[in-house]
Amino acid sequence: xKKLNSVPVVSKxxxxxxxxxxxxxxxxxxxxxxxxxxxxxxxxxxxxxxxxAAWVQMAFYGGYFCMALPAALFMRRYSYKVGILIGLAxxxxxxxxxxxxxxxxxxxxxxxxxxxxxFGLAFxxxxxxxxxxxxxxxxxxxxxxxxxxxxxxxxxxxxLFVAQQFVLKKLQSDDITDFSALDEASKVLIRTTxxxxxxxxxxxxxxxxxxxxxxxxxxxxxxFKDTSSKxxxxxxxxxxxxxxxxxxxxxxxxxxxxxxxxxxxxxxxYAEGIGMDSVTAGYYQMVAFLLFTLGxxxxxxxxxFVNSGTLLMIFAIFSAICCIGTIFIKGxxxxxxxxxxxxxxxxxxxxxxxxxxxxxxxxxxKIGSAGLVMAIVGGAIMPKLQGMIIDYGGxxxxxxxxxxxxxxxxxxxxxxxxxxxxxIYGFKEKRS
Numbered sequence: 001x002k003k004l005n006s007v008p009v010v011s012k013x014x015x016x017x018x019x020x021x022x023x024x025x026x027x028x029x030x031x032x033x034x035x036x037x038x039x040x041x042x043x044x045x046x047x048x049x050x051x052x053a054a055w056v057q058m059a060f061y062g063g064y065f066c067m068a069l070p071a072a073l074f075m076r077r078y079s080y081k082v083g084i085l086i087g088l089a090x091x092x093x094x095x096x097x098x099x100x101x102x103x104x105x106x107x108x109x110x111x112x113x114x115x116x117x118x119f120g121l122a123f124x125x126x127x128x129x130x131x132x133x134x135x136x137x138x139x140x141x142x143x144x145x146x147x148x149x150x151x152x153x154x155x156x157x158x159x160l161f162v163a164q165q166f167v168l169k170k171l172q173s174d175d176i177t178d179f180s181a182l183d184e185a186s187k188v189l190i191r192t193t194x195x196x197x198x199x200x201x202x203x204x205x206x207x208x209x210x211x212x213x214x215x216x217x218x219x220x221x222x223x224f225k226d227t228s229s230k231x232x233x234x235x236x237x238x239x240x241x242x243x244x245x246x247x248x249x250x251x252x253x254x255x256x257x258x259x260x261x262x263x264x265x266x267x268x269x270y271a272e273g274i275g276m277d278s279v280t281a282g283y284y285q286m287v288a289f290l291l292f293t294l295g296x297x298x299x300x301x302x303x304x305f306v307n308s309g310t311l312l313m314i315f316a317i318f319s320a321i322c323c324i325g326t327i328f329i330k331g332x333x334x335x336x337x338x339x340x341x342x343x344x345x346x347x348x349x350x351x352x353x354x355x356x357x358x359x360x361x362x363x364x365x366k367i368g369s370a371g372l373v374m375a376i377v378g379g380a381i382m383p384k385l386q387g388m389i390i391d392y393g394g395x396x397x398x399x400x401x402x403x404x405x406x407x408x409x410x411x412x413x414x415x416x417x418x419x420x421x422x423x424i425y426g427f428k429e430k431r432s
Contacts, residue, residue, distance in 0.1 A: 010144060013137050016362060017221050021135070022148045023212065024084065025129045027091070028121045029155025030162075032202060033289070035060050035114065036261075037163040039383075040278055042267040044173040045194045046107050049186075049395045050269065054106060054387035057261055058165050059111035059377030063118025070124040072370035080131040081221045087123030087308065088213040090116055095206030102199035105191065113202070125373060135222065153293040162201050164282035170197045174278050236367045237361070245429065246368055249356025252425040253375035256348045258382025259319070259415035259422075263341050264288065265383050266411065269390060270338055273397040273408040274331055288342035295346030303351075309430030312351045316423035319344040321394075323416035327409050341415070348422065386411045 010018045035056065043053035075083050089265040094117025101109035107152045133147040168174060176182065182190070228313065240246050270283035295315075302311055322344065325337030353372055357365050394398030397408040 007322070008136070010147075011136055014222070015218065018132070018135050018144075018148075020216060020219060020221070021132055022151045022211075024087075024124050026151040026155035026158070027209070027212075028124055029152040030159035030205070031091075031117065032157075033156040033159030034163045034167075034205075035159075035162070036265050036285070037168055037268060037278065038198065039265050040195075040272075041167060041171060041174075041198055042107065044111070045171065045191055045198070046105075048107070049387070050387060050390040050397070051384065051387035052107075052356055054265075054384040055107070055111050056114065057265060057383040058380045059115040060118050061257070061261065061376050063115045064122050065377035065380065066375050067119040068126065068376070069370045070371035071123045072367065072373075074123075075126055075130070078222045080127045080134070080260035081223060083123050083127035084131070085119045085213060085216055087127065088209055089120065089215065090123065091120030091210035092213060094118070094208045095202045095209060098199045098202035098206075101176055102195045105195055126370065129202055142348065142357055153289065153296070156289050156292075157286065159284060164286075165196055165277060166201055168278045171278075180266060200377050228382070231258035236245075236361075236364050239419035240364055240368050240371065243360070245358070246356050246371075247361070248425055248428070250371050250375050251354055252352050252422050253349070253356070254378035254381075255418035255421055256345070256352060256378070257376050258378030260345050260349075262383050262386050262415045263338060263345070265334075265372070266386060266390075266408070269397045269408050270326070270335060270412075274335065276335075284339050284348050289341065290338045292342040292346045295343035299347030299351075299373075303347075307430050308351050308355055309426045309428070311426075312348065312355070313426030313430060315344040315347050315422045316419045320416055320419040320423065323412050323419060326412045327405060328367060330405070330409070336399055338412070351427070354421075382414060386414050389414070415424065 001123075039053045039056045042056060043050065050177035059141070071083065073087075094113045094115070097108060097113030097116065101113055127146070132144055136144055171194050173194050173392060174189075267285050267288065268278050268281045271284065299311065299315065306314075319341050322337045322341040326334055326341070328334075329337055356372060357368050360368055390397055390407045392402075392407055400407060401408040
């Protein structure tokens, strides 16, 4: 048997295909990060309520939910490369739809573009993870996947940088205290200009994705495909439905993704509540992403010594404590608490993923994995609910007080609730 350190993580003949593959991990991280600030941008430009603007996340994460299972079933029949090409084509199509959307100035058109874009992301995520595992020796498969996943935070940071420097800084509506008070002619001019600002990064992204599509098409990629059994899908579904660890894990994943997107999306509204502009708020979100990356590394190291259920419970409890600070501490220190949540959230997605699929057969894991990707729908539902709480007293973020704090502060009771339930899941699984 070969020693682990004598087996290359990526062989020489696989270097170019692997480099191409790792670019995909950064691409979907970029799409996630560049979309979060768009909720606040559309709210101001199109004069939407917080709840209406949350349709951005509803469309974005709803696309994952609708396409995750079809993508997984597709991978059972065709090669990973074909799945990636379809994913890139849908990704580019959704991004390029921002051009006609900006011309029509229709919010639903932008949401449609995001919805189709995430059809592509669902294909990419479903194909890229097992593809990375297959690109080399089994002994180094986990190392290879971790190496590929390390490019995801780079995409997050780059996406936020683009949103901050090329969108938020250029929005004229963001510099106006009361946009609704302007005369209609001024509104139309500013709205048209700002929608072009929002449009351009997505159109450029779409063109980049098309170039990557061509690169993948002409590159010689290994033709791996899902080699697991093609039969008894209904049997796998039935077994998964009876597996409490798995079904509770899907629920925990829905809650986690919902909490993550709420804490990242509404950081801009929270900053607005303390008189901070969106560009400055973007710097705080950048810190949140860096803490998220740091927490992922530290958490992964701690998993060598601590039971995964126990560590999940501990991180969820600290996330809940940070949410309590976000709710009841007013001003800048409340914002610090909100930023701090990202450190403790970092470990949750892969840990819940691993616990939920633990002990399953290969066939059950393939189908179960699709269910956990579908759980990303939490990012569509929960921000919409939080937006409704923020709008309870009006379209501003501090119209009324609830338990002595503004609506925006109180709205973080939703991620608090999510983290409490996740900690209970971790507590139950640490004993199993």
